[in-house]
Amino acid sequence: MRFRFCGDLDCPDWVLAEISTLAKISSVKMKLLCAQVLKDLLGDDIDYDKVTKLTADAKFESGDIKASVAVLSFIFSSAAKHDVDSESLSSELQQLGLPKEHTTGLCKSYEDKHSALQGKLRETSLRLGRLEAVSWRIDYTLSSSELKEVNEPLIQLKLQAQGAESGSTETTVVSVSANKFRVLLAELKQAQARMNALQ
Amino acid sequence: MLLVLSEEHKEHLAFLPQVDAAVVGEFGRIALEFLRRGTNPKIYEGAARKLCVPVEMVQHGVEGLMFLMTESSKHMISEVDFLDSVLVLGFGEELNQTLLQLYLQHHSQIRSILSQLPSNLPAYHNLEWRLDVQLASRAVRQQVVPMLTLRLLLTGGGNGGNDRSGRVLQTDPSTLLHLISTLEAALAAMKTSHARRIFRNIK
Numbered sequence: 001m002r003f004r005f006c007g008d009l010d011c012p013d014w015v016l017a018e019i020s021t022l023a024k025i026s027s028v029k030m031k032l033l034c035a036q037v038l039k040d041l042l043g044d045d046i047d048y049d050k051v052t053k054l055t056a057d058a059k060f061e062s063g064d065i066k067a068s069v070a071v072l073s074f075i076f077s078s079a080a081k082h083d084v085d086s087e088s089l090s091s092e093l094q095q096l097g098l099p100k101e102h103t104t105g106l107c108k109s110y111e112d113k114h115s116a117l118q119g120k121l122r123e124t125s126l127r128l129g130r131l132e133a134v135s136w137r138i139d140y141t142l143s144s145s146e147l148k149e150v151n152e153p154l155i156q157l158k159l160q161a162q163g164a165e166s167g168s169t170e171t172t173v174v175s176v177s178a179n180k181f182r183v184l185l186a187e188l189k190q191a192q193a194r195m196n197a198l199q
Numbered sequence: 200m201l202l203v204l205s206e207e208h209k210e211h212l213a214f215l216p217q218v219d220a221a222v223v224g225e226f227g228r229i230a231l232e233f234l235r236r237g238t239n240p241k242i243y244e245g246a247a248r249k250l251c252v253p254v255e256m257v258q259h260g261v262e263g264l265m266f267l268m269t270e271s272s273k274h275m276i277s278e279v280d281f282l283d284s285v286l287v288l289g290f291g292e293e294l295n296q297t298l299l300q301l302y303l304q305h306h307s308q309i310r311s312i313l314s315q316l317p318s319n320l321p322a323y324h325n326l327e328w329r330l331d332v333q334l335a336s337r338a339v340r341q342q343v344v345p346m347l348t349l350r351l352l353l354t355g356g357g358n359g360g361n362d363r364s365g366r367v368l369q370t371d372p373s374t375l376l377h378l379i380s381t382l383e384a385a386l387a388a389m390k391t392s393h394a395r396r397i398f399r400n401i402k
Binding site: 125126127128164165167187191194198 | 327328329334335337340348350365366367
């Protein structure tokens with residue numbers, strides 16, 4: 001059976017198993033649990049005490065709590081990844097056996113946070129060597145040990161980027177003469193024009 | 200199979216009958232905590248002061264108990280064999296039962312801790328990817344070059360399970376298709392009759 005929220009693939013077995021665990025809590029508590037899981041996916045910390053309180057009525061053990069948080073995370077992130085609208089998500093979840101009230105609660109939360117989730121997922125997509133900061137300084141060289149009157153401007157560029165392999169910030173300092181810098185600027189402006197044409 | 204305990208080990212464990220059963224239970228708990236977290240000499244000193252015995256005796260007793268537990272869990276010996284091995288030490292029946300209970304409660308945990316020890320090859324942790332299309336470069340405009348960038352995250356590599364390392368790879372679509380077909384062939388190799396025969400005989 002192909003499900004759109006799983007990317008037109010079969011639903012994983014563990015999701016099927018844990019959906020029946022989710023059906024054990026009431027739909028009101030389910031909606032609050034969804035809110036907590038969405039908070040976690042959007043980058044805030046999840047409040048585990050609240051989650052434990054919510055699942056205490058249904059006497060979930062720690063394994064069950066972890067499983068229900070995991071299955072909700074999977075459903076939300078996978079549905080946002082494949083850009084599934086909430087009606088399809090609702091019908092597919094009901095096909096999998098999640099009761100109607102739980103499904104409506106879940107899909108309402110999904111719809112509210114749909115674009116925020118997609119924004120967060122876009123931010124965390126793989127990017128190598130992200131440029132973090134650029135700073136520059138222009139110096140004017142008066143004289144040097146080689147030549148008495150130099151009289152040339154010089155620009156120093158400091159680029160702070162994330163290392164491609166390591167992921168930690170690396171700083172590169174380059175000093176560029178006026179002519180070379182003019183060439184650099186012209187090329188970058190051409191690239192920028194090309195990028196603007198795509199927007 | 201029976202455990203064969205060395206003389207030194209028996210000497211260390213000979214300390215145990217001299218204390219009450221509650222203390223033995225406490226030692227058992229300390230020993231298991233040490234297996235999980237590493238030793239803490241302050242606890243030895245505290246126990247030695249309370250029991251009025253030298254610190255080394257307490258230390259040897261606890262370490263002897265730890266070794267007994269790890270050896271028994273390592274070989275997965277049955278209850279009967281465990282009791283027989285412990286009989287050699289000449290402890291009382293109650294002490295033997297306490298040790299047996301300790302073993303039964305914790306042997307699966309100990310096995311899982313022991314199984315984490317030898318991890319020398321890096322193992323797959325996560326794969327992130329992005330699909331890009333190169334449209335232009337400084338030298339050539341008007342291009343269409345699809346590229347897939349991958350970051351393979353691995354754990355382990357000789358330093359235990361918490362060491363993460365990443366490799367950045369780039370591939371074009373045809374290499375990617377080749378990669379996929381090779382990996383699928385590898386998965387299909389698990390289903391051949393040769394592999395199935397071996398799996399059936401391992402269990």
